[in-house]
Amino acid sequence: MLTLKQTTVINNGGAILNVLSYDIGKFDLLCVYLNDVWGSPFAAIMLFPLISMNIGFLPTLSVYFVFVLIAILQTVFSRMAAKYRLESVRWADKRIRAINECLIGCETIKMYCWEKPFERLIYKLRYNECQYIGRANGLRAINFSLYFLSLPLATLTAFGSYYLWEKQRPPLTTPLIFTTMVQLVILRSILVNLLSMSIESISELLPASKRIDEFINLTVISESEMSKEKKSNVFNDGSIQFENASFTWNDISNQLIDINLHIEPGTFVGILGAIGAGKSSLLSAVLGEMRIVNGRRNRSQKKIAYVSEKPWLFTGTIRENILFGQILDHEKYRKVLEATCLIDDLNEFQAGDLTVIAENGTNLSGGQRARVNLARTLYGSDEADFVLLDDPLSAVDGQVARKIVDQCLLNYLKSKTRLLVTHRIHFLSHTDYCLLLENGRIKKINSFNELMLNEPEVRKIYEQQVLSDMC
Known part of the structure; x- marks a missing residue:
């Protein structure tokens, strides 16, 4: 199983x-x-x-x-x-x-x-x-x-x-x-x-x-x-490489087509595109969840930390959900809580981080569930070279999202290879470069500012996000 x-x-x-x-x-x-x-x-x-x-x-x-x-x-x-x-x-x-x-x-x-x-x-x-x-x-x-x-x-x-x-x-x-x-x-x-x-x-x-x-x-x-x-992988430096790779979920049609990509270790990469363009599928391809049809997929044998788009929580205390069976390191635990902006939320609970999470996290807000899910990934990311983040900012407000980007993505995870999928694309200005996906293909690889200038689709997504934040 x-x-x-x-x-x-x-x-x-x-x-x-x-x-x-x-x-x-x-x-x-x-x-x-x-x-x-x-x-x-x-x-x-x-x-x-x-x-x-x-x-x-x-x-x-x-x-x-x-x-x-x-x-x-x-x-x-x-x-x-x-x-x-x-x-x-x-x-x-x-x-x-x-x-x-x-x-x-x-x-x-x-x-x-x-x-x-x-x-x-x-x-x-x-x-x-x-x-x-x-x-x-x-x-x-x-x-x-x-x-x-x-x-x-x-x-x-x-x-x-x-x-x-x-x-x-x-x-x-x-x-x-x-x-x-x-x-x-x-x-x-x-x-x-x-x-x-x-x-x-x-x-x-x-x-x-x-x-x-x-x-x-x-x-x-x-x-x-x-x-x-494992046999096809000839490097172990924490990089990711796709060569004319196509991937499928169901063996009927390819969801990702002719992906050519080389991500150096320690790089911060943003992934953007319209809904259904294949952003989450690209992360799944890196994880090995999708079946490769053509080309090659080379990936370091080191561990991957993954933040899912839909938070997964089990019935237990907040601390147990974050530690996930690991030994409690108080200093590391405090830094994770600070990076995910959870300290103020925990202070509002009478039992703090010993508050028991109900089934599917129904006693937490959507933003709190997303940040507990993110905190679990951060706490277990010490041995990981890659950190894949599938829209972790969608359920939090703009101010908290800004803090998470500064304290978590740019500080706590600065030594990791980070792949960030988000619809709040103005945060992608902090990335080294961005991948623009369209219909399962990589349409463009460039810096965020260059994509804003030269790609109308990116400007449209940006304007939609600004209007959404204003509402």
């Missing part, structure tokens, strides 16, 4: 959950019934002469014919039920993915009053899932009915054929009847119960093993890409 790419987890969340909750359990059932695959036929063969001693060869053969016929019917129904169950799991994948997307975007859904359409979508997915579950359970119910029906049929066949074909034998007695009945019960358990259950478990195991294999291959692909990059 930890080696999977973020997009793989997001796009296959339902499938991964089903693998962990459903498919793996099939191997437990296989361990229970595996020996019955060979043990049941062997036991049935050994039981044949014992039953023949009581009721004769032909009646015993008739009984076996009835049990084998029922076992074949159960096998057919079990295989059909396994197919229906596989279809229900596929619909469950889609339903879980849809529910996950609704939970992530619940605020947007509420704002645009999309509750009913999404409710109908999820209901339809669940309805289709239940249809296949109902069919599979119906076939299993038929199998159970055949199990309970098999003994009366076998008993009628045994004693009826005994009456028709074994007239030379002595009449049936109470000990003979009860002995034969016990043997038939054992035979039913062997052929109709244990053997059919083992065949059903194998039928369900085959698609489950394919799904597990697909899940494992996701991890192998990720590791192979990482090892491939």
Whole structure:
């Protein structure tokens, strides 16, 4: 799980959950019934002469014919039920993915009053899932009915054929009847119960093993890409280099095209462009989250610190969210709080940095969540050469944003290679140079002032940001 790419987890969340909750359990059932695959036929063969001693060869053969016929019917129904169950799991994948997307975007859904359409979508997915579950359970119910029906049929066949074909034998007695009945019960358990259950478990195991294999291959692909990059990387100086590199998320179309870029260590680089131009995707390409289609991606093997666009917080104290399991260094911790302008905010809380963050940080403002997220990255950035910042200033006001740029980006992280994505592009005047992205391509590489003079698109973004700040 930890080696999977973020997009793989997001796009296959339902499938991964089903693998962990459903498919793996099939191997437990296989361990229970595996020996019955060979043990049941062997036991049935050994039981044949014992039953023949009581009721004769032909009646015993008739009984076996009835049990084998029922076992074949159960096998057919079990295989059909396994197919229906596989279809229900596929619909469950889609339903879980849809529910996950609704939970992530619940605020947007509420704002645009999309509750009913999404409710109908999820209901339809669940309805289709239940249809296949109902069919599979119906076939299993038929199998159970055949199990309970098999003994009366076998008993009628045994004693009826005994009456028709074994007239030379002595009449049936109470000990003979009860002995034969016990043997038939054992035979039913062997052929109709244990053997059919083992065949059903194998039928369900085959698609489950394919799904597990697909899940494992996701991890192998990720590791192979990482090892491939390690082999192609011939430098270790903290630089980043792309040579005619194209990247994709979904193998359908390339989101980044013909990227040529060389970032020297210690450089402060700004990334700007219109919405959807590929700014966040470029950071993901540096992280190794996107699959490279063409060209080369060379990157230092040293660590990367990353500030995500959407803050990620867990339920715990503010201090625990910042330290993230690391040892508390009071001096370093104080500098991080100063760099992220969190000291005044913590003073407003009665418990200070021991204040417990609610689920998804609902008891913090958007700016506070963004700065706690940034503080965590700063505290763990000592061993990192790169710091990738995906719009960390979007949720804070202008005055706080200015302080963060001065104290954090230009001071605390001054020795790092910094890549900053922001829509507040007037702060990019502090960068060494900027990348202007357009439709997944690097349109221009130049200083911010030169881009302001020569690129109307940059001036338009700047004017929109100024109007937004005034409002």
